[in-house]
Amino acid sequence: MDNGVSAGSTASTSTLGNIALGLTLLAFGIGHTGVLSGVTAANSVSLAMYVGGAALFLLGLLEYRGGNGFNGTAFAGLGVFWFTWAKGAGASVSEEAAGTFLVLFAMLALTLTLAASSGLFGQGVYALLTLSLLLLAIGAFVDGAGLAKAGGWVAAVSGLLAWYGATAALAGWPMALGRASGRAVAAG
Helix, strand or coil: CCCCCCCCCHHHHHHHHHHHHHHHHHHHHHHHHCCCCCCCHHHHHHHHHHHHHHHHHHHHHHHHHCCCHHHHHHHHHHHHHHHHHHHHCCCCCCHHHHHHHHHHHHHHHHHHHHHCCCHHHHHHHHHHHHHHHHHHHHHHHHCCHHHHHHHHHHHHHHHHHHHHHHHHHHHCCCCEEECCCCCEEECC
8 A cells, every 4th residue: 555646546446445444343243342331233224334344345346447456355345245144134044054154255365465565554454354253153053142152342343444454554554564674464
C-alpha cells in the first residue's frame, strides 16, 4: 500500500478495501464474542451487506480493472461472502449448511493467505480470517458457543489488523515487523 497515490489508483482502492474489510470483520467479530451487551453478529448485517458486500465487491472489480488480480480476487470474493452471509442471516438453514458455507469461504481465505505477496502483515489478516471462519464452522457443526465466541475474537483481531494496515498506509505509519538486530521483515 502506497501513501502518496493518485485518486482512482489501485493503491487507493486497496486501502479503501482494507478499511472496508477491517470494519466489517471487526463488527462481525465483536458480535460473535458477546463482549458488548445486546450486540450480536446479527447486528452487523447492514454493515456486512453494504460495506463488506457491495463496497468490497465493487472495489474488487476496480482492482481487476487496474490490473491487480490478487486484490480483485480478495475483495470481490470476500464481497460475495459478506453479501451472501448478510442475506442469509436469520434464515432457517441447518447448522450443517451454515458450517459448510463457512468452510467453503475459509478455503477462499486460505487461498488468499497462501497467495498474499504483501508479506507477513497481509498474510496475517487472511490467516486470521481463515482461522476465524474455521472456528465458526466447527462451532456450527458441533453447536459450540465457545468456538463461535473464539471465532469472533479471531475475526475481531483480523479486522483490527486490516484496519491498521489501511490506516498505516494512509498515515505513513510503520508496517514492518522488526527484530532487535535491526533486520526487518516487510509486512505491507
